Amino acid sequence: MARTARPGRPVAGARVRGGSATREPSGTGAAAWAELLRVSALFTVPGDAVAGAAAAGHRPNRRTVLAAGSSLCLYEAGMALNDYSDRHIDAVERPGRPIPSGRITPARALAAGAVLTAAGLGLAAAAGRGALLTATALAGTVWAYDLRLKHTALGPAAMSAARGLDLVMGAAATASASAHPVRRRPGVRREVLQAAGLLGAHTFAVTTVSRRETLGASSAVPLAALGAVGAVAAGAGGALGGARGGTTGRAGALMAAAYAATAARPLVHAVLNPSPPLLQRAVGGGIRATIPLQAALGARAGRPGAAALVLALLPSAARLSRKVSPT
Incomplete structure (x- = not known):
């Protein structure tokens, strides 16, 4: 997520996690790389491919796994480039990060x-x-x-596009192994684009909040994100399901509700007090909420089993985020 410098108030070696300040990890080697690559956020990645496969009308297959592996690599590339690009900002704002602290060059x-x-x-x-x-x-x-757009007005749109493309890659990879590729299935392209759009809209909202997470903001910023979460939840829980009902429809609605709860609660706190600690907590909640959103998209496309597997990643993501911040 994008970060901007917080002028005049560097806090040496400290970061806010879950609303309270904690010291930056002082370890080297694997610990430094885990921090640089934000490994706790990795749990939010594989579900893109699964949701894309479901939106394309297919069960996940071997090529879905390859697409998920590609997504993980490209996501982690972005994390490394993020800290490389922000190294001068981090030297002031977060000197305990792996690059300014000298643990990684x-x-x-x-x-x-x-x-x-x-x-x-x-x-x-x-x-x-x-x-x-x-x-x-x-x-x-x-x-x-990471290298050009992050601190410009196009930053949130670029992040949104990246998430949407990640879902589309899962759809393309899965369909390429099927006898019924996307182009031969009426309406499937529309469903893939709808799913990518909802995932991208969520990412846009979270990225917009993240741009103010070290500076503070007016309540309007998290309030707008809260409205976006509500619209995305409504779309994931209903619009993509179309005429689907029964168990599949209920599963999609429940997962959409889980998404809304995960993302909305910290945003409400940030609306009431849009301070850096609570904005950072809202960003972390928004990142984790990607998982139940992916699950909702998969369930509403008729793959509740695969969606349940994605949703099972949420507890692990929450636990690891208490050790390695996803922001």
Whole structure:
């Protein structure tokens, strides 16, 4: 997520997590890389491919797994590039981060971003031509966001596009292994684009809040994000389901409600007190809420079993985020 410098009030070695300040990890090696790559946020990634497969009308298959692997690599490339790009800001705002603290050099972070990008494109190539084309666009968006667009007005839109493309890659990869690809199934392209749009809208809202997480904001910022969460929950719980009902419809509605609860609660607190600690907590909640949103999209597309597997990632994401911040 984008970060901006907080002028005049650096807090050496401290970060707010869950509303309270904690010291930055002082470990080196694996601990430093886990912090740089924000490993707790990895749980929010595989569900993009699963939701894309469901929206394309297919069960997850081997190529879905390859697409998820590509997504993980490209996501982590973005995390490495994020800290490389923000190293001068972090030197003032978060000096305990791995690069300004000297635990990881800028060159190594940049190299990690390049290697992870190459690995992601390689996995996408193994998943099919459509997946590779989408992954190439996704990789370009990730690099453009981190190195150029993050602190511009286009930043939230770039992040939104990246998440949407990630879901589309899962759809393209899964369909390429099927006898009934997306282009031969009436209405499926529309469903894939709807699902990508809802996931992108959620990402746009969270990114917009994250741009103020170290500065504070007016209540209007989290309030607008709260409204977006409500609209996305309504879409995920109903619009994509169309005429679906019964167990599938109820499962989708329940998962959409879980998404709304996960994202909305910290946003309500931030509306009441839009201070940096509560805005950061709202961003963390928004990142974790991606998981039940992916599950809702999968369930409403008729794959409640796969959606349940995605939703099962949420507790692990919450536990690990208490050790390694996802923001």
